[in-house]
Structures are given as structure tokens and as C-alpha cells.
Amino acid sequence: xxxxxxxxxxxxxxxxxxxxxxxxxxxxxxxxxxxxxxxxxxxxxxxxxxxxxxxxxxxxxxxxxxxxxxxxxxxxxxxxxxxxxxxxxxxxxxxxxxxxxxxxxxxxxxxxxxxxxxxxxxxxxxxxxxxxxxxxxxxxxxxxxxxxxxxxxxxxxxxxxxxxxxxxxxxxxxxxxxxxxxxxxxxxxxxxxxxxxxxxxxxxxxxxxxxxxxxxxxxxxxxxxxxxxxxxxxxxxxxxxxxxxxxxxxxxxxxxxxxxxxxxxxxxxxxxxxxxxxxxxxxxxxxxxxxxx
Amino acid sequence: xxxxxxxxxxxxxxxxxxxxxxxxxxxxxxxxxxxxxxxxxxxxxxxxxxxxxxxxxxxxxxxxxxxxxxxxxxxxxxxxxxxxxxxxxxxxxxxxxxxxxxxxxxxxxxxxxxxxxxxxxxxxxxxxxxxxxxxxxxxxxxxxxxxxxxxxxxxxxxxxxxxxxxxxxxxxxxxxxxxxxxxxxxxxxxxxxxxxxxxxxxxxxxxxxxxxxxxxxxxxxxxxxxxxxxxxxxxxxxxxxxxxxxxxxxxxxxxxxxxxxxxxxxxxxxxxxxxxxxxxxxxxxxxxxxxxx
Numbered sequence: 073x074x075x076x077x078x079x080x081x082x083x084x085x086x087x088x089x090x091x092x093x094x095x096x097x098x099x100x101x102x103x104x105x106x107x108x109x110x111x112x113x114x115x116x117x118x119x120x121x122x123x124x125x126x127x128x129x130x131x132x133x134x135x136x137x138x139x140x141x142x143x144x145x146x147x148x149x150x151x152x153x154x155x156x157x158x159x160x161x162x163x164x165x166x167x168x169x170x171x172x173x174x175x176x177x178x179x180x181x182x183x184x185x186x187x188x189x190x191x192x193x194x195x196x197x198x199x200x201x202x203x204x205x206x207x208x209x210x211x212x213x214x215x216x217x218x219x220x221x222x223x224x225x226x227x228x229x230x231x232x233x234x235x236x237x238x239x240x241x242x243x244x245x246x247x248x249x250x251x252x253x254x255x256x257x258x259x260x261x262x263x264x265x266x267x268x269x270x271x272x273x274x275x276x277x278x279x280x281x282x283x284x285x286x287x288x289x290x291x292x293x294x295x296x297x298x299x300x301x302x303x304x305x306x307x308x309x310x311x312x313x314x315x316x317x318x319x320x321x322x323x324x325x326x327x328x329x330x331x332x333x334x335x336x337x338x339x340x341x342x343x344x345x346x347x348x349x350x351x352x353x354x355x356x357x358x359x360x361x362x363x364x365x
Numbered sequence: 366x367x368x369x370x371x372x373x374x375x376x377x378x379x380x381x382x383x384x385x386x387x388x389x390x391x392x393x394x395x396x397x398x399x400x401x402x403x404x405x406x407x408x409x410x411x412x413x414x415x416x417x418x419x420x421x422x423x424x425x426x427x428x429x430x431x432x433x434x435x436x437x438x439x440x441x442x443x444x445x446x447x448x449x450x451x452x453x454x455x456x457x458x459x460x461x462x463x464x465x466x467x468x469x470x471x472x473x474x475x476x477x478x479x480x481x482x483x484x485x486x487x488x489x490x491x492x493x494x495x496x497x498x499x500x501x502x503x504x505x506x507x508x509x510x511x512x513x514x515x516x517x518x519x520x521x522x523x524x525x526x527x528x529x530x531x532x533x534x535x536x537x538x539x540x541x542x543x544x545x546x547x548x549x550x551x552x553x554x555x556x557x558x559x560x561x562x563x564x565x566x567x568x569x570x571x572x573x574x575x576x577x578x579x580x581x582x583x584x585x586x587x588x589x590x591x592x593x594x595x596x597x598x599x600x601x602x603x604x605x606x607x608x609x610x611x612x613x614x615x616x617x618x619x620x621x622x623x624x625x626x627x628x629x630x631x632x633x634x635x636x637x638x639x640x641x642x643x644x645x646x647x648x649x650x651x652x653x654x655x656x657x658x
Contacts, residue, residue, distance in 0.1 A: 087561065094474070097530055101512065101527075105509040181644075183389065209417055302502070343504050
């Protein structure tokens, strides 16, 4: 039985005052930017000249005919294909590994998680230097072994996978901890009975462990997808979208068009398109996981 | 049979040690690289760059604090060139602490409202709050610029604080923590004649200190490491938080590499130490996000 403080109706409505400061923040800084962006997307708008006239769906029509936007979405999609499977598979392997009852796993968890708490700017710069063609340590090691030096970030073929790899190094610890938490919740007696039934460890893994952590797998997949579509820091600090637009991911493209080219209305319309795409992708992924398990 | 099993165990242990070392190298070396080079000057860094040997990597022959002194504006050259990141560090520290302090009150009050207080159609409000967690932050950063500009926040210290003083994710996590507190404690306080505010202050807050630590550390790390938002919201060098200052120092033409490394250490060490001393709370914030996702 819950006791309730009795009060008149007015004071009951006043209770919302507890939530008002936080709700105000969400209204002004989370919802308002989206509505503002929606409105702006119907105008020809630039940073310097301001609103210059209503153009209806003009921005949206232009976006889907704009080769630069389509090129950037292509880069983003490729980045997504490099990044998401790598993060999910590595998080799964590392999560299993650091869940073993062995000495030193706490240490491993900590060092894998340190990049997560470190800023992406620092991580990007460090890897930018390590992978530098002329002075980087990775290339020095390659040369030690008699291998050719690789211009990781300066080559149109290798730049995007390299940026994806840097992001994996930075973020995998987060997903790993989610897997660790998921594995902790798996009922140990399930393993024992399967083992007694003579199931192989691979079979146990496939039929017991994976389904038991399907929620965590769903979460890290969606999380990694959102990150993949929003990659910005390593691009802005290391490649500037280059070489030859090979790493021109969409958030960087939007930033570039808006702030460096001053076409703000157009940049904001692209934000709206990206927002819709991301919401759709998240919903589709959730549906797919629900169907499987 | 017994020998075969013992051999298998030895093999497994060797594999464990190998994998352990591999992970350690991949995650420790980049950090050691930054830390070591922060105590060298530019010439020594390049001299050690090739050939790569463990000796050149770990050498303390060129030990110097010049990078740190220069970054902190304590040498004549630095004073002459106007280099001093102390100010940027302070801005990052002040804005992070301000966000955490305000959020402790605002977000906890909102979470208390959602977890405990009667209010008509409260669930609809909660759905609206949770829905904002679906908004990809980097995508709406550009639109957020205009809302902040309208409010006169751009190029002020408050641009770093006001948009983030509460977060839907933090409110959501705190609701879970508060729901775990037995309602009997509230009832006992009501019997003693406490009002809602006194219950929040004397019953709820003291009982969700682990929860507050978890979200507090999470927010501190978020604001300390944030880059995209301050990059566009602040363009006065004197107001830049440390992450933006690092990127500027990195792209600066007349680079002092020892100083770049020293700045990265100064910007990362506080948050890494915080993590090492409070690992439990960092993992907790990650794990609970995975479960709720």
C-alpha cells in the first residue's frame, strides 16, 4: 500500500515544477533545434545574408540531385560497413576474453576502456602521428621488417579504412563492457547442463551464449551504427575529408558546406535528411533483432 | 589421458598469455608513445622516430620538461608567442564542473518527479523525454548553433554549459536508481511530516549517491571531451576549451611537438586518473545503458 500525500488539485499540478528546469532544457536545446532546422530548410538561408526567400522543398529536391551529397553518403555507407561489423565482432571477442576467470582480466578491461574516456581529438592526433608516412612509429616498424612505408591517411584507398580502424580502437571498449555485463547475466547452470548433454563449446556458444546476450548485441549494433553515421572528429582533425574527398563523411560534409561555404539553409536541410535516415535505420535494426529472437 | 588434459591446459594458458600481451601492446603503446614523447623536444622525437627499437622508445636520455613548461606558458618563448593552455584547461574544468553541479539538482529533481510524484499523463511526458535520446547529437549540432545564437550564448562561456545542464539520458538513469530506493523510506519521512522537497533532499539524494556519482562522472567526461560543439560555438581563442586548443596546436604551422604531446597528456591524464580510481562507476554507466537499450 502506498501512502499518498493528500493535496488540492492546484498543488498537484505544481509538482511539475520539480521537472520544469530539465524539461525546459530538452525543449529548448533538443526539440527546438529540430523545429528550427525544419523551418529553415524551406528557405534560402546563409550565415551572412540570413533568410532570402521561401523556396519550399527546393533544398530537398537539390539534395537528392547533388552529386556531392550522394558522394558523401556513399563514403558514409562504406565507413559504416567497415566500422560496425568490426566493432561488434571485436567487442564480442574481447568481451568473452575479459570475462574469463583468469588473472589480469581487470587490467585488460581497464586498458581497453581508457581510449573510451580519452577525447577523440587526442586519440585522432596520436594515431595520426603513429601512422604518419615519414615519421610515424607504425611505418618505422614496417620498415624495420623491410616492408614499404604506407601513407595510411594520404591514400584514397587506405584513408577511410584507417579512420574506421582508429574509431574502432577508440570505441570498442564501450561495447566490450556492455557484452561483459550481458555475459554476467547468463545463467551458469545452462552451460553445465549443455556440457553434460555433450554439446561442443562452439555449439554452446552459438545456441546459448549468443541468444542470451541478444539484447546487448542489438544495443551495440545500433549504437555503432549511430556512431558510424555521425563520425566527425577524426575526419576534421586528420584528413579534412580528403584525400580527394575519400573520407568526406556526411557530418563533416554538412559542417563544411554550412560553416566554410556559408550555405547554411542547405546544410541544415541535409541535417534533416540525415536525421530521418538515422531514425529509419534504427527502427529497421530494432525490428530485425526482434524478429530473430 | 591425464597428460593430454594437462597439455591442453598448458596450451590454453600460453594462448591466454599471448593474447593478453597482444591486447596490452595494442592499447598501451599509443599511450606510452604520447607519454614518453611529452618529455622530449622536437629534435629528440624525430631522432627516435626511425629505426624503431625498444631502446629508442623507452630512452630517458633526452628527458626534458620543456614541452610542459612551454604549453603552460612558463618559458620565455611561450610568453613571447602567447602560448598558455592553463586558461583552456581551466575553462574545460569550470564548464565540466558547472554542468555536473547544475545537473545534480535539475536532473535529480526531474527523475524524482518521474519516479515518485503523481501527475496526470506523466508517462506521455516521459516518452517525450526518452524520445530525445534517439536524436543523434552530431547531426543536430549545427541547428543547435542557431538556437544558442538566438539566446546570445555563442562566444560566451555559457555556451559550454547551458545546452548541457541536463540530459535525457541522465534523467533516465536516475529514474532507475531512484526506483530502486524502497518507498518505505519516503513513507517514513511523510509520517514525520516532511514535504516533497524535504523528501528529495533528505531521503532520495543520500540514498542515490552511487547513482549520482555514476552520472556525474559520465557528464564530466562528456563535457571535458566535447569537441564539435565548442569548435563551432566558440571562436575566441581565450574561451576555447582544452580539446579545441589541442587541435589548434596540432594544426599550427610552427609546431613544437614536445609541447603538443605534453598538452595531450595534460588534457587526458585527469580523466584517465578519474577513470582508474572510479572504474566501477564508469562501467556502471555503460552497462546500464546497454541493459535499458
